[in-house]
Amino acid sequence: MIVLGVDTSCDDTSIAVYDASSNKVLSNIVSSQYEFHREFGGVVPEIAARKHAENIDLVFLEALKVAQVSPSDLRLVCATNRPGLLPALLVGLTFAKGISYNLKVPFKAVHHIEAHLFSPFIGSEPSYPFLGLVVSGGHTLIVLVERLGRYKVLGKTLDDAVGEAYDKVAKITGLGYPGGPVIDKIYRSYDGDYLKLPKPKVSGLNFSFSGIKSAVRRLAEKGAPTYQLVSSFQRVAVSYLIDKLKEAVKETKVKRVAVSGGVSANSLLREELASLGVELYIPPLEFTSDNGAMVAYLGYRKFLLEGEDSLEVGALARSQIT
Amino acid sequence: MIKRCTFKTKSEGETKELGELLGKLLPEGALLVLKGDLGCGKTVLTKGIARAFSVPEEDVSSPSFNIVHEYPSFVHIDLYRLSCSEEVYDLGLEELLSDERVKVIEWGEIAGELLENPIVVECKDKGGERLFKIYDPEGKICGKLKELWRERCQG
Secondary structure, three states, rough: EEEEEEEEEEEOEEEEEEEEEOOEEEEEHHHHHHHOOOOOOOOOOOOOHHHHHHHHHHHHHHHHHOOOHHHHEEEEEEEEEEOOOHHHHHHHHHHHHHHHHOOOOOEEEEEEHHHHHHHOOOOOOOOEEEEEEEEEEOEEEEEEEEOOEEEEEEEEEEEOOHHHHHHHHHHHOOOOOOOOHHHHHHHHHHHOOOOOOOOOOOOOOOOOOHHHHHHHHHHHHEEEEEHHHHHHHHHHHHHHHHHHHHHHHHHHOOEEEEEEEEHHHHHHHHHHHOOOOOOOOOOOHOOOOOOOOHHHHHHHHHHHOOOOOOOOHHHHHHHOOO | OOEEEEEEEHHHHHHHHHHHHHHHOOOOOOOEEEEEOOOOHHHHHHHHHHHHHOOHHHHHHOOOOOOOOEOOEEEEEOOOOOOOOOHHHOOOOHHHHHOOOEEEEOOOHHHHOOOOOOOOEEEEEEEEEEEEEEEOOOOHHHHHHHHHHHHHHHH
16 A cells, blocks of 8 residues: 655655555655755755745655656555644645545545654554654654553653754854754764753753753853863753653653654764663654654554544644644 | 833743733733843743743743744744745745734744834843843833832732
């Protein structure tokens, strides 16, 4: 069964073709990583919904071409409809509905964060229960997944997401956008002492990153060397994530952990996770940031569980996973 | 009519209290622009404002990445990632800006003329203390807010 997955919830236009029968992703096209996308000076993210509208048919055709399938092979169309930037979401959602209507194949709406949660299992089947840690530019949360469709949010960020903290620290120190990869690279090359940065004290399994960000800004204003400053930031941010995850494992006694989202590409985080002594699932790099493959993978499983969605389903800017 | 006023807070808790009092004084459809450096307390103040609209403060996080966070009675917008006012139109924000909900906008400078007569709050981190300077073109907020802030200190 060939499944299409569409995600336009934020900056990237992404479409994937997934073969559910063999559990293989046949193609996964992400606009910002593709050459047909115009140059944007390397610093400014493409946000405008208009850009999604310009990209989406090209991304769709490329996804079919790479997967070597034709539209008539598609048996299910899935798209992210929540949460995200409304005008952006609507481009992908409307496009997907159009394809579903035209081909007379079922349509399934997908929750973006739920898709991230399951992305570490693409190519295999999830085992339950597991603890999901989603770490990205827009989200930071720990979720207990009891089974498909049954979730308990154990903690979330009360202010900035961890990926956002990376971007803002990079901005403060003049390293440009996005902050994650460049700070990780500097951390790898840095071997000096570390500056002391405060670990935020937030009760339970919630997170806070704005205090670390402010501390970085104050130190930058006092002239702290950039490499030392951002390396110290990465050290404390990752150790904070690990502390919270350990606490969640202790509290729930669930020792199966799935980490996802753009920040799961971070090398120090991966290293620390590997030494946690849990059964760890982490997606290959291409499925860490927003992608259509996770939408197709989850959409197919939700379709089997709940059946198709009406084409009248709308887009939602905010939505908790339930 | 007082158009300008300044408040000093000594903790996150106090900043939230100030936000809540301010939130209660905002008229329907008000546009409030928050200015100031990264980490000066914009999101914390917004958590307080959210309280005035019965939005649980733990539900209010930074909208930098998602740009818009909508709640039933108020909208939290962050234009940090935008680079020109054209993008503001592309996002369809002008529709959002004209509804009856109160809008709190971080990094609103980029929106330029789209924001008509906003109430502006500028924050500064003074090493532990935070200063919030309010500029209210209609002069309807400062007088009352100063009164409420004083009462709170005495009570």
